[in-house]
Structures are given as C-alpha cells and as structure tokens.
Amino acid sequence: MSDTSESRYLGDDSFYKNPSPNAGLTNYPPHDQWHNWTELDAKAWPQRVERHYRLIPTTCFNCEAACGLVAYVDRDTGEVTKFEGNPEHPASRGRNCAKGPATLNQVNDSERILFPLKRIGERGGGDWEQITWDQALDEIGARIRTALLEDRRDEIMYHVGRPGEDGYTERVLQGWGIDGHNSHTNICSSNARIGYQSWMGHDRPSSDYANAEVIFLISSHLEAGHYFNPHAQRIIEAQEKGATVICVDPRLSNTGSKADHWLPAWPGTEPFLLLALVRLLLENGTWERDFVRRWTNWETYLAKTRPDLEVKFELLERALLDEYEQYTPERAEYVTGVPAEQLREIASVIGAHPTKFASHNWRAAGAGNLGGWQTARCLFFLNVLTGSVGTIGGTSGNGWNKFKPNAPLGAQKIEHWNEMSWPREYPLSYHEMSILLPHFLNERRGKLDTYFTRVYNPVWTNPDGFSWIEALLDPSKVECHVALTPTWSETALFADYVLPMGVGSERHDLASFETHAGRWIGFRQPVMRRFAELEGKSIDNDSRTHEFNPGEVWEENEFWMDLSWRIDPDGTLGVREHFESRSNPGKPMSVDEYYGRIFAEEVPGLAEAAAAANQTALEFMRDRGAFAVPTDSYLPYERVVDPASVEDCVRDNDGVFRKPGTAGLFDGSEEAFAETSLSPLGDGSPAVEIDGEIKEGFPTPSKKLELYSTTLADWGWPEYATPTWIPSHVHWEDLDLDGDERILLPTFRIPTLIHTRSANSKWLNEISHRHPLWIHPEDAEKLNIGENQLVRITTRLGHFVIQAWRTEGIRPGVVAASHHMGRWRTGQDQGRSWSNGRADIQNDGTTWELSRRGGMDAYPSDDPDSERIWWSDTGVHQNLTFAVQPDPVSGMQCWHQRVRVTPAEDGDSYGDVLVDTAKSREAYLEWLSKTRPAPGPHGLRRPLWYARPLKPTAEAYRLS
C-alpha cells in the first residue's frame, strides 16, 4: 500500500488514463497492464489507497467447466487478494459463477491440510502423524516398485474424481505400464456418453447454443448443468435473440422457470417424450431428408429392422413411422404426463427451425434411470432429423471442439486388462465400473496393493458408501490407501496417507472442453510460483511448486514425476525413461519443460501467437491462461479427404475406407490381434464416400450417424440397436402411488456448490447449507406430511430422515433433494470445512448407523468468520442408503430411487441414516444378473472402437 490520501473523490483525472465513469466503464484491466496494475483498496475507500497487483491467470478447479480465473497478487503483501474472471478465456469470457471467486476461500481455509500425514493406529481411527514428503514418496514408491517387479500391475489403482485436467495422469499410468485408471464416470455420465457415442462416435455433445433457434435441455443448464457458466451465457444470449428454450425436468429448476416450455415428465419417460417428438416431425414432414440420407446408416437400419422392405431411402419414413407407431402424442401424454397439445406445439417449433436445434443431456434423466442412455440417444435423434449436427446453432461432437495436445513424454504399451475396473460383465461400459469396486474386492476378484483416491470421495459421493467403508477398513482388500486431496473428506478419513494437493491456483494442468463452437486450451498454474518468477526469483529444473504453495502443499504433476523417479531410480523397470527431462538428462522433466514443449510444439497456432507477442509459448500461456486454438468448427464431417491419403485403404460396400492394421479391418485372426493398433476414437477408418465425394465422416464403424447401432446389436442388445424407450427401474406405472411409494431424485446440483469439492469454502456454504426434501403438497397431504415435518425415506438398503419442503415446483409422485449437503466428519476439530456435521457411526455386523451429533457451530480459528457461523443445518447423507444400480449396458449408476415416503417414526432424528450392507450385496447381484457379459464378436472383451482410458493393445482385448 502507498499514497494514502485523506480526501475522498478528488476527481483527479491524472490518476488513470480513463477515470471518468461517464466515459464508459470497462470490465477488465487491459492485458498489457496485468503485470503492474493499480486499483484502489476497497476497504480503505473512500480514501484512495492504491494496491499494486500482478494479475496472474489460472483455471478454476471446482466444476468441470474449467473457467478462467485471474489471481490478483498484491505486490506489496505477496498475497492473493481476490480471484476474478479471465477475459482472455474463450469459454468463460471473464465471467464466473460463485464457485470461481470462492477459490480464495479454498486457498485460505483454516482447516486445509498443509502437511503429509500418515495414519497411526487403526485405519479410520482418526489419528495421524505428520511425515515428510520424502518419507511418503519413498514408502509409496517402494510399494509400487515391488508390485511392478512382482507383476502385480492390477493392484495399483489411481481412482480419480473429476480430473479437471487432460491426460497428464493417464500418461503417468502409461509410463508405469499399468491399466490402473479408475474414474468417477459411472456415477456421472456413462449413460449420456453411450447415448451420444452410439450415434456419432463422440461421447459428449458440443452444443452451439449461441446461434441456436431452439434449445432443448434435459438438464438444468442455467444453474448447474455441465459447463454451467459457459453454457448459461450462450443459452441466454440465444434466448435474447429469440430462441425457444425447452427444459425437461420433473423439478422446476431455475432453468425450468426461465424456459419457454417446462416439461415435468415422469422420470424415466423422457425417451418416450422425445420419440413422440420424432414421430411428430416425421408425420409433419419437417425433417431434413437429404441430411438423413447422406449422413445416417439408414441402409443398415432398413436391412436389419425391415427385411420385408427394399433398401430404398423413400421407404425409410414408412419404416420409422412403423417403428414409432405407438409414440403418439396422446400415448405420450399418458406415459410422460406432458400434454399432447404441448408436444404438438413443441414439434412444430422444432420443425420450423431446421439445422438450428441445440440440445443437451449429461446427467439428469440420463444419470437417473435404467436405460437412461436412451435419453441422449433419443434426444440426439431430434438433432439428426432436423439436420442440426455440427451446424451453426446445432450440436456437434466433443472431439471436434476439444483440443488435447500430445504429451512430450512417451509411454509404455499396456498389454494387460484390469478386470477390477473393466469386468467382463460390462463389455460396453463407459467407463470403469468404479461403483462396483467394493463388491469386487468383497468377492475377492482381486485386491489392491496401492490405491490412490485423487480428489475423489467415494465414501460420500458414490452409492452404498458403507460398503466402501467396509472395503477400506479391510487391509486384506486395500493394503494401502493414499488420499490425494486438498481437504479432509469422508474418504480421506479411511486413508493410510493423506497427501495435500493444491487447489485451483496451486497446480499445473491443462484443460479443454467442448463448451461452444470453437476449440480452446486452458492452462492452470500455481500463481504464487509464477508471481515469484515475475518478481525475479529464478525457477529452474529443480524448483518445485510446493516451495511457493502454503505449507507443504504439492502439485500432482510434480508428485507423479518424483514418485515415478523413486519407483524406478535406476531405470531398470523401464519407467524412468518416460519421465526424464530431454534438456537435463538424468533428471525428471520439470513442469516448465513439460508444458513449454507442449505449447511450443503441440498446439496449432500457439507458437506463432507467442512469437507475435515476442514471448515464448510458455510465457505466453502463463500470461494469458488460455488460447483459442484455430479451428473451423462447423460441419467437420463434411470435410473433404484427399483421395491420395486413403490409397492404402480398402473401400467397403458401404463406402467406408478401412485402413489395414486398424480396428476397422479387425477380423479376429491371430495376426489381427498381434498387429492391430487402436485409435483413441473410432475404428481408425479415415473416410467415407458420400454421393461420390470422400468425406471425413464420423468416428463410428459406419463413419456415419448410426440410426442402427451394429455394435449394440452385435454385443448382445439387438433390441436396443435403434433409439428406443426402456422403462426405467423407477417407472411410475410399477409404483404403488396410491400407497407411500414414490420416486426419489437425489441427484440435482445447485449453482453454488460442487459435490464435495466446494466444502471448504465459507462463502459458498454460508449461501447454501440445507437441502430439504421437495414434495408436492398433494403428495404431502396424502402421506400425512406437514410443513417442515421429518420424513423417513426408506430405500432398498435402509432409510434416512430428512425435512419436508412442500412445493408445487415438483411433479406429484416425485420427491427430490439436492445431493450436495449431508457432509459429515467423525472428529471434533478435523474437517469441519464450513459444511460437515459431526457424526457418530455405529456398526453391528452388516448394519451401519450414522447419526448426527448436532450441526454446524461457530468455532474459533485463524479466520474470524468461523466464529460468525450462524447456520446449523448440514443436511442428510442420502447416498449411503442407495444400492449400486449399474445400467447393464452403460454401467451407469441409475441414481433415481424407488422409495417409501412416510412420516418419521418415534426415535427418528434429523439426519439419521441406517443401512444393511447385506442388502447391498443382494442388490449388487441382482443388477449384475441383468448384464450380458463378454465375449463379444471375435472373443473380445470390448468393442475395439469404443473409447477407453489407457486403451491397451488389441491382444489385451482378447478374453481367453
């Protein structure tokens, strides 16, 4: 601070170039002043106290959107004062939701973990000793080295929550040569992925909302959907220009209330609703025939589904109308509860805006229901019929709008198949069957030598958390559990090592997401490290981010580098070479070298842009935080392919150019197993002939949009090869609605929180700390549930007790509570995190009980705000009472619950949870029996063209 002036409003025009408010305000400091920016101190105002900042960009680590942030580092105090948006970021464009600026809370949280901890006493006992990082790295490195030497590769598992980074750690595991990646995908997005992938090969939608004329959301995108902030910006932009917004949600979300049509369909009937719209488009003749003719595999559809018809395009309409005969608006009204007239109106709106239909489903109905993957499949059917695929205002595939550069370090081939993550029962799962891990351990399918949970909290987040606790408490199942986490979590309580990792402004990562029609790459960086560098401290190959972070908080990149080095100190395991610096041989590659090489060599246009700015590519990214990768976003599948480049290919009868040595020509022969190399996406066929032109096409086996999925048919699900409605496990007609049975929606997010990652933010938890059960007043009357009354929700495994919140904003027959709250801690002073209530856990055989010991209280800490905590509610942990319910095709946890809703009983208290894990096993076995296991064609474990983290060799796909 300097230049304290007593006067207020001097009107001193010389102070800034543009001081007059009437001359127009700007939203961000001009980029050329980021290294030396002066603002006035907000607290001292109206005295003019100058604060001198360096503005250092980074990337938010809270939700998956990876929005840009700018850290304001005070040059006088050397502290981050605030986080604002990064105007240079192509997706978030300088704007943020509440969670971005709240990064400051996470940095300064008085209860964050600052030093490596090792368990003393029993696992889960809550006693820890502080150790050195050296000890942690040595001990863990030695374990992994031994496991590799003994070829127990499958016993090393890295289990990641939302990665928030692209590819770094996957390459580390490849460097170790293990198939040890496990993800959170099947509690999140498996169903959506398989729905999209079964059409276009890409497993995520990339919607061009900004230019759309009709926006169809099976999500609550204006407040909480996937990529909420970048998407909400563009949805509202389109709505301002006149777009019609349609939202399907049993709950009146913020999005529902902003939409032109809110359709509270019965949960699980969404595909029916969508197919009714499909039928109306066909009936109305408002579908893009030429697009469908050119770009769908209609020939296969007709040949496979209608052998009675000739394979002629003119007959497709008739075949489709026959297939979807039962999906009339009237029938849809009965099944979904949405009025037929409204469906007709919506169909006419959709039909009137060809090629400008943008849609999205990620979780919501997709994540809730058995067969929920058909939601995305049927939704995208509307994109296909309206020709809105990859168009201006349509929906594209993520692969076209996401940029993932190659790593500057090599990797080993992975030559084996980890059945703990990729069990044969789920050959089509997207991706690992992570929710079943405790059951696999219980069945002794294998054990884990070293299990990393990385910013992942399965005990709390996954269904059936008590089965996780049982597994984690058993050292014969999990020999060593290492939790990599910035803060305490319910899972970290059951770890052997708790290793503190940085939050959004304390780590390096790359991120790129398909937020809009465009490609970008975002760079997360430890801002204090960058600040030190800018202030003149030399950063060399031996520098480590933890030197600049609070306490001994590390960043994961350097952790993996140094750990890998200790796994293979002499290089004899073949690991070390994949981590070695090229400019300093004999040393691990530094983050500067790693990202410097990527930016300089692997990102199109970046080196040129940096040169124009007279910077190295790394400096350029450190100064801007994001880069718009030049691209032509629209109609990528229409790109013409040079005939010369497909000369070595075989053109099949459907016009697909199939390349020798790829999955496209895999025939199951021994040579094919030995010699086929697999593409990350698709079967490796480079092109398809359309109307005599050679085009890039889609990364599907047919290179077209697959109206008929041969893969689904060939792998045991022929009845689901075309877009279909699969009645959900919570289908309303199966419920005793006259009695006390209802559907529970336990999944929805709110804008201010993000799973368990936002717990350590005081601002966010002050705003939201309660999640009562939404119940329609009609239901409440029928079920004798008064305002705010305690309700017992009985699931298959047990029950929980929650407060009722009567609202017309939910469909009768459905009750709902946001999943965000219900965090707990077992110790008094550990992991209060502004949100976690003290809990007692009792265990007797397979019976587990969790009860609340009061709620959130004020307490003294370094932060005076902890004594100002005025709220006490911390919510109810619902997920503990949910059985694993993996969809037999996608592996998705089908989150919606069939529950009994009754007034609380004598002795019930708010927040009580009771579960019998014996019933968990029963449920697991019952859902397992719905599967149709591998092998598929050619004795494979999984279709070769399906995406998969750490794709192994073709040989590993062989199920012997």
Place this chain on the structure above:
Amino acid sequence: MDICPTSALFRAPNGVVDFDDNSCIGCKGCMNACPYDAIYINPETNTANKCNFCNHRVEVGLEPSCVVVCPTHSIKVVDFDDADNEALGILRREHLAVRSPEQGTAPKVYYRGADEASLDPLRTAIRGDGLIWADVTPDHPTPPTDEADLIARTTYTTAHITTWKAKVSGYLVTKAIAAGIMFFASLMVLLGHADQTAKVGFVPGLLGALFLLVTGILLVADLKKPTRFHLVLTRGNTSSWLVRGAYILGIYAVSLGGWLLAALIESSQILSVLAVPVAVLAACTAGYTAFLFGQCEGRDLWQSRILLPMLLVQAVAAGGSVWLISDVLVGMPEPTVVRWITIGALTASGILVLLEVFGDHSPHVAMAVRSMTRGDQRKLFLTGVLGGLILPIILLAGSLLFDSAATTLSFVAGASALVGMWSYEHSYVLAGQSVPLS
C-alpha cells in the same frame, strides 16, 4: 443520508450513495432509514456498509464486480449521461419496475422481467418449512403466513438483523422521565411553589439530570462504535435528527444545570425565570425523537403523525409517575394535581394508542401494527397497555378516592406506568423494524 449523523453515508459526485468506515459511529440510523434494508453492519469494522456500486472500481474505470462476474450479463450499468449506454436504451424502450417507488427515493435499480412478488416483500412470506438452501433464524423477518395478500413464498433471502432494541426502548423511557419531571417542576414554579427550592428545584432537577445522563449512556452504548461518539459533534450533519437531538439534549442538560444551580443557591427568582424555557426544552427533548423516527424512512410505523403527541403525553405521564414515586419518599408538592394530570396523560396515551392501532394504514404499517397487537410483540404490547395505562389509571383513580392509601397507590401506579411504558415502547420499536423490506 439525512439521518447519518456524521455524513459517513454520503452521495458521491457520480450519484452513488457511498459510505466511509472512518467516520461511521455505528448508530444504525441509516439501517432504519433505508427502505430497502440494503445497509448492514460489517462485523470486521462495526460500521455500516452497503453496496456502493464498487465506487472504488468505478473510480478507475472498472465496472462493479457483480456486473463483471455475472455469467449471463444480467446486471447492467445504466449511465444516464451516456446516450449510447445499452442499459439506458432498454430503460427508455421498456417499462421497468423499481422497488418501493412509494418511498420517493427515485430508485435507480431497475428490474426487467421481474415478477411483482419478487419486488414486494410484503406479498411473499417464508413458509413454515423454511428456505430452500439455508437456515431460517429470528433475523429473517417475514410476513405472517396467514397474511391475506400473500401471492408467493420466499424461498431464499438473507438475514436482516434488528438494529434498535432494548437500549433504544429504554432511552425513550429515560428521556421521557428526564423531560417529564421538569414539566412538573416548571408547573410547580408557575403554580407558586418556586420557594420550595429543594422539592421543586433540587429533587426534580437532580432526577432529570440523572435520567438524562442514563439517556446519554444508553445512546452511546447502543453505538457499534461508541468511542467515536464525539464525531456527532465534530463532524455533525445538521440535517440529521440524531445530531439535532444531541444538541437538544446538550442544551437541555445545560438548562438543567442552571436549574440545579438555582436550586442550590435557593433562588426562587431564577427558577421562575427558567421555568418556561426549561419546560420548552423538556418538550423538545421529549418530542425530537418523533422527527428522528420520522427520518427512518424504512419504518413506516414510525412515520405516524401520532408519534409527536404520543411522546409528549408519555413524557408527562412518565414525569408524573416519577413525581408520585418521589412523593412517597420525600413528599412532593401538589400530588393530587399531579395525579389528575397523570391520569389525563395516561388517558391521552390510551387514546393515541387506539388511534394508532385502529387508524387507516398502509400495508406496511398494518403489518407492523399486527406485529404489535397480535404478532411477536403481542405480550410486550399487552403489558404496555394493561400495566402501563389501564392499571395505573385505575390505581390513580383509587388514590383520588381513598385518601389513606393515596401515596401507596400512586407509588404502585407510577412504577407500573413506567414499566408498562418501557414494554409498550419496546413493542413499538421492535414492531417498527419487523416488516421485511427486501
């Protein structure tokens, strides 16, 4: 800004109402004056803060933080001096709503596409099952859920702490006593008792000074920044009735000093000269709070024209009560006259209460009155009416009838009137602040 005694709250040259932590004394007057409940006490500084449009950013050419961060650009800056300003264009094309236009603040925060329910806090209530994402505390004011005019429910709101509580109610009573006792003292001088310098001069003068001192202590103690009390004098904003009140109390204190001095030197002449001025100053002391409360634009109950006469008759009743209590102890002149006057003052108070309760009200005042008579302040209000008015009137009537018990009955009546008065004042102070403004 009128109410702010130190101009800590001020209108900046660019039109924004801004604040200065360094001169705020934490009197919370602004919190009652703001018809939008937009001002709060910052617990770090114990001073009043509000949205100041990020004036420290505007000063350097930056938009306010909320504008910058908003994902959907839903918050826009209107610049009335820039014909090309986008938001100004919207404002000119469309009819946009504002909140509480009837308060005459000419608000410049406009709402586009907002439902009436979200702008009128009197027509939406927190229901029994609480807020959707947060706890409800007693600091979350809300209309009663049986209110007839409700059209929506409040699903989320922030806490608004009641700012003026027992100390303010107590100040009203001690000030009424300090003023009222001197009304009777002056009256006694005019009735020819000036020569009783001890009982007409010293006793009431001392009591008046004592209660004035307590009044001052309560006022200072209620400040969130009590050590900055002197700023009221050194940086006083003369349009603030807090400042004017301080001057009045000061002058009154000087006049009481003169009165006491006159009593000590046993000068009946000086008392005679001072009687009328002291009575006038006592009336100012009793009544100025009506103008102070009148500056509390956020509290419509307190805007009532009944408040000034009410404060005056309450002062008389309080003074009479203390006079009669003193009578038991030291034997004061003319107790019967005082009884009659006190009965009159209490009766007048009762009539004013009836007028207050049964008068024509705006919805805001009606809600505040309901809070007093039937709502959360019901018990205090009833204690005030029964113990503070009806019981003392009956007891004083009894004292006029039964000579032998007159002093005892008067004593009890006086005590009851004072306790009841505090109870009524407290219900009035709290009820006035019970109406949600946002």
